[in-house]
Amino acid sequence: KAGVTQTPRYLIKTRGQQVTLSCSPISGHRSVSWYQQTPGQGLQFLFEYFSETQRNKGNFPGRFSGRQFSNSRSEMNVSTLELGDSALYLCASSSLGQEPNNEQFFGPGTRLTVL
Amino acid sequence: GQQVMQIPQYQHVQEGEDFTTYCNSSTTLSNIQWYKQRPGGHPVFLIQLVKSGEVKKQKRLTFQFGEAKKNSSLHITATQTTDVGTYFCAGYSGTYKYIFGTGTRLKVLA
Numbered sequence: 001k002a003g004v005t006q007t008p009r010y011l012i013k014t015r016g017q018q019v020t021l022s023c024s025p026i027s028g029h030r031s032v033s034w035y036q037q038t039p040g041q042g043l044q045f046l047f048e049y050f051s052e053t054q055r056n057k058g059n060f061p062g063r064f065s066g067r068q069f070s071n072s073r074s075e076m077n078v079s080t081l082e083l084g085d086s087a088l089y090l091c092a093s094s095s096l097g098q099e100p101n102n103e104q105f106f107g108p109g110t111r112l113t114v115l
Numbered sequence: 116g117q118q119v120m121q122i123p124q125y126q127h128v129q130e131g132e133d134f135t136t137y138c139n140s141s142t143t144l145s146n147i148q149w150y151k152q153r154p155g156g157h158p159v160f161l162i163q164l165v166k167s168g169e170v171k172k173q174k175r176l177t178f179q180f181g182e183a184k185k186n187s188s189l190h191i192t193a194t195q196t197t198d199v200g201t202y203f204c205a206g207y208s209g210t211y212k213y214i215f216g217t218g219t220r221l222k223v224l225a
Contacts, residue, residue, distance in 0.1 A: 033213070043158070043203065043215035055211040059116070090157060096211060104148070104205075104213065106157040 002027065004093050004107035012113045018079040021110045025072050025093030032074040033096075033104065034066060037088040046089075049074055050097050078112075086114045117142045119206045121216030129224050134191040136219035138204035145209045147180055147187045152218075153200040161189075161202075194223045 005024045013019050025032050034046040045058040049068035066076040072093075078085055088111050092104040118141045128134050138147065146165045150158035162171055164180035164187060171178045177190045187204055201220045205213040 031211070035215070042217045043205075045212050045214065048211045050211065058212070092158075102146075102148075102207070103160045103163065104150075104158075105160070106150075108157055 004091060004105050006089075006091055006107035006110050008110060009108060010111045010113075012115060013081050014115050015081055015083060017081050018077065019081060019112060020075055020077045021089055021091075021112075023074045023076075023091030023093075023107055025074070025091075026105055029093040029095055029105070030072050031094045031096035031102075032068060032072065033092045033094070034074070034076050035090045035092065036060075037090055037109070038086075043090070046076065048096070055097075081114045083114050086112060088112075117206070117208060117214050119204060119214045119216040121204055121219055123219055124217065125220050125222075127222045127224060128194050130196060131193050134194050134198070134221055136189050136202050136204075136221075138187045138189075138206070138216045140185045140206045140214075142185070142206075142208055144184050144206045146207050147184075148205045148207070148213065149178060149187075149189055150203045150205060150215075151200050152203065156200075158203060191221075194221070196223050196225055199223050 007022045031050045033048040036044045047057045052068045063079045068074045088109045090109045092106045094104045096102040148163045149161040152158045169180040175192045201218045203218045204216040
């Protein structure tokens, strides 16, 4: 099975811009979760999607949004970027809601730098 | 909101010594997962614990889930340099959201 892929791997943006990150889950997985990882805050949950529906959302401002397509691929968008948005954005796919074992498979992440 | 604390934040051990990291949740969990992240890498799933008091072993790694399902531990016996990385616990309360602990960064000195 192919693993979770994320594009792009690296991104440099300036304050005020917006960015869209993409995640392709493992075939058959319908749950996609997004996390923000920073040295100071660790892994923070952003949101989780299942069959195109957002089932939960973390404590992030409305500038952070996401969506999931019918093929389970997911995108997240950050508008009006701030310096503090610089982080590694990780997406994880799983069978959460489909099977009892909900092992999360993480992608390599997108390293976003905001200047 | 739900919080998952993990201690210690850092641990340096000599190769061959044992290592333990502890995870405590502010709420009762449905299950808990453990992940390992190597430097420059992404988290990789190690194990999931579901039952109260559950103990699972993977070679030199022993995982425990507390009786109250609010705490967990990971113990590594006789550490090796390949054990280097950050170990995270992730607690699940049944709302399609895993809350990750702050992580324990392990360094193994040869």
